[in-house]
Amino acid sequence: MHPVIERLTNAGHLDRVFIGGEWSAPAGRARIAVIDPSTEQAVAEITLGNAQDVDAAVAAAREAFVTWSVTAVETRAALLDRVHKLILERAESFAQAISLEMGAAIGMARRNQVPVAAEHIRVARDVLRGYPFLVHREGVAILREPIGVCGLITPWNWPLYQITAKVGPALAAGCTVVLKPSELSPLSALLFAEVMRDAGIPAGVFNLVNGDGPEVGAALSAHPDVDMVSITGSTRAGVLVAQAAAPTVKRVAQELGGKSPNIVLPDADLPRAIPLGVAAAFRNVGQSCSAPTRMIVPREHLAEVERLAAEAASALIVGDPRSPQTTHGPVANRAQFNRVQEIIEAGMSEGARLLCGGPGRPPGLERGFYIRPTIFSSVQPRMRIAQEEIFGPVLAIIPYDSVDEAVAIANNTVYGLGAHVQSRDLAAARAVAARIRSGQVHINHPAWSPHAPFGGYKRSGNGREYGVEGLQEYLETKAILGYMNEEPT
Numbered sequence: 332m333h334p335v336i337e338r339l340t341n342a343g344h345l346d347r348v349f350i351g352g353e354w355s356a357p358a359g360r361a362r363i364a365v366i367d368p369s370t371e372q373a374v375a376e377i378t379l380g381n382a383q384d385v386d387a388a389v390a391a392a393r394e395a396f397v398t399w400s401v402t403a404v405e406t407r408a409a410l411l412d413r414v415h416k417l418i419l420e421r422a423e424s425f426a427q428a429i430s431l432e433m434g435a436a437i438g439m440a441r442r443n444q445v446p447v448a449a450e451h452i453r454v455a456r457d458v459l460r461g462y463p464f465l466v467h468r469e470g471v472a473i474l475r476e477p478i479g480v481c482g483l484i485t486p487w488n489w490p491l492y493q494i495t496a497k498v499g500p501a502l503a504a505g506c507t508v509v510l511k512p513s514e515l516s517p518l519s520a521l522l523f524a525e526v527m528r529d530a531g532i533p534a535g536v537f538n539l540v541n542g543d544g545p546e547v548g549a550a551l552s553a554h555p556d557v558d559m560v561s562i563t564g565s566t567r568a569g570v571l572v573a574q575a576a577a578p579t580v581k582r583v584a585q586e587l588g589g590k591s592p593n594i595v596l597p598d599a600d601l602p603r604a605i606p607l608g609v610a611a612a613f614r615n616v617g618q619s620c621s622a623p624t625r626m627i628v629p630r631e632h633l634a635e636v637e638r639l640a641a642e643a644a645s646a647l648i649v650g651d652p653r654s655p656q657t658t659h660g661p662v663a664n665r666a667q668f669n670r671v672q673e674i675i676e677a678g679m680s681e682g683a684r685l686l687c688g689g690p691g692r693p694p695g696l697e698r699g700f701y702i703r704p705t706i707f708s709s710v711q712p713r714m715r716i717a718q719e720e721i722f723g724p725v726l727a728i729i730p731y732d733s734v735d736e737a738v739a740i741a742n743n744t745v746y747g748l749g750a751h752v753q754s755r756d757l758a759a760a761r762a763v764a765a766r767i768r769s770g771q772v773h774i775n776h777p778a779w780s781p782h783a784p785f786g787g788y789k790r791s792g793n794g795r796e797y798g799v800e801g802l803q804e805y806l807e808t809k810a811i812l813g814y815m816n817e818e819p820t
C-alpha cells in the first residue's frame with residue numbers, strides 16, 4: 332500500500348469529514364475511488380459528504396466566527412506560522428500524495444507544487460502582520476473587517492496550492508472556512524486538514540467536507556449562512572456557483588479558466604524565449620489555468636520558432652511520475668485524457684500543422700493517461716485549439732504580421748487570466764503589456780511571485796488571489812463617521 336494511503340487509512344481519515352475540530356463520519360454515504368492516473372488503478376476510496384454535512388460544517392464555522400473574527404492579529408499570524416512549518420515538515424508526504432492523486436512528476440511536486448503552496452501561507456502571515464485594518468480618511472474611520480463564513484471550492488490541478496491560496500488569506504482576515512476540495516484530489520486535502528488540526532486550529536475555524544460539485548459544492552454556494560464563496564475551477568462551474576449564490580447575495584470570487592497568449596516580439600531573444608515559452612505552456616502537463624498556450628510569433632521568424640519549439644518539446648521526459656527523471660507525468664484523469672485527445676484530433680482536422688506529438692499515447696506508455704507533448708503551427712485564431720482551454724500539453728503557434736495584429740490575436744479570447752510578452756526592448760514590451768486584457772502579464776519569463784495579484788479579466792473570473800489583494804478578498808469595508816468626535820456637532 333502507498334505510504335500516504337496507509338497513513339490516511341490507519342488514521343481513518345479517508346472516510347471522515349473534519350468539522351468543529353473533530354474528525355467524524357459524514358452523513359453522506361456515497362463512495363468514490365481515488366484513481367492513480369499513471370496506472371488507471373484505484374488506490375483508495377473516500378466517503379463523500381452531502382448537504383447535511385455542509386449544514387454541520389457551516390454551523391461550526393458560524394459559531395467559531397464569533398471569537399476568531401476578533402482575535403489579535405498576532406494570534407492569527409502565529410497559527411499561520413505553525414501551519415507553514417508543518418507543511419514544510421511534511422513536504423514529502425504532500426508531494427507523494429499530489430503525485431499519486433493527480434499524476435504530477437515527483438520532482439515537480441517536490442520543487443513546485445508543495446513549496447509554492449507553503450509560500451501562500453507564509454505570505455498570508457506576513458501581509459496580515461503589516462495590514463492596516465483601520466485607516467482614517469477625511470475624518471472618517473474606515474475599518475476592514477472579516478466578511479464571515481467562507482465556502483472555499485478548489486480544483487485538482489495544483490491541489491494543495493489552490494487550497495492554501497484561499498485558506499491562508501481567509502484565516503488571516505479573521506474569516507472561518509468550509510473547504511470543499513476537488514473530489515478528484517482528496518488526499519493532499521486530508522493531509523492539509525491534519526496539518527490544521529496539529530497546528531492547533533480552534534474548533535470550527537477550519538472545516539473540510541469532501542464531496543462533489545453538484546451536491547456539496549452547490550449546497551455551500553447556496554447556503555444562507557455562508558457569506559462568501561471562492562471557487563477556483565472551470566468557467567462552467569464558476570457560473571453555476573454564482574447562480575446558486577445569487578439569491579442570498581453573497582460575495583462570489585471566481586478564479587476560472589484561461590487561454591493565455593505569449594506574444595513574441597520581433598526583437599525577442601528567441602533561443603531563450605522559445606524554450607521557456609514551451610516549458611511554461613507544458614508546466615504541470617499543461618494543467619495550469621494561466622498556461623501560455625497560444626504562442627503568437629512574427630511570421631518572418633516562424634521557421635526558427637518552430638525549430639526551437641520542437642527541440643524544447645523533444646527534451647521533455649514523459650513517463651512514470653514516481654521517477655525523479657520524469658519531467659511530465661500523465662494528465663490527471665480519464666475525462667481530461669479524452670478531452671485532450673479529442674481536441675488534438677480537432678486541431679488536425681481543422682488544418683493546423685502538427686510539429687510534434689499528436690493523438691495517442693507516447694510510445695512505450697500503453698497504460699496511464701499519458702499524452703504526447705503536442706505543438707501545432709500555422710494555427711488560425713478561429714480554430715478550436717486557439718480558442719478553447721485544453722488543459723493538456725498542447726501548444727498553438729500563431730503567426731502575425733504586425734504588432735497590432737499580435738495584440739488583437741492575444742485579446743481575441745473570452746478569457747483574460749495570464750499573458751506573456753518577449754522582447755529585448757523593455758519599453759516595447761511594457762507598451763504591449765498595457766494593451767493586453769488580462770489580470771497578469773509576464774515580461775521575459777520573470778520569477779514567480781506570491782505577491783503578484785493573480786486573477787482574471789473577462790470569463791477568467793473576478794477575484795484576485797495572493798498577497799495584499801488576496802487578503803482583501805476576504806474583508807468587508809465599514810465606514811464609521813464621527814469616530815474621532817468628542818462632542819456631538
Ligand SMILES: NC(=O)c1ccc[n+]([C@@H]2O[C@H](COP(=O)([O-])OP(=O)(O)OC[C@H]3O[C@@H](n4cnc5c(N)ncnc54)[C@H](O)[C@@H]3O)[C@@H](O)[C@H]2O)c1
Pocket residue numbers: 484485486487488489493511512513514542543544545547548549552562563564565566567568569571572585586587588589619620621720722748786787791792
Ligand atoms: N483562475 C485560476 O486561478 C485557476 C487555477 C487553477 C485552475 N483553474 C481552472 O480550473 C479548471 C480545472 O479544474 P477542475 O477540472 O477541477 O474544474 P471543475 O470546474 O470541474 O471543478 C472545480 C471545483 O468546482 C467544483 N464544482 C463543480 N461543479 C460545481 C457546482 N455545480 N457547484 C459548486 N462546485 C462545483 C468541483 O467539485 C471542484 O471542487 C480549469 O478550467 C482551470 O483553468 C483556474
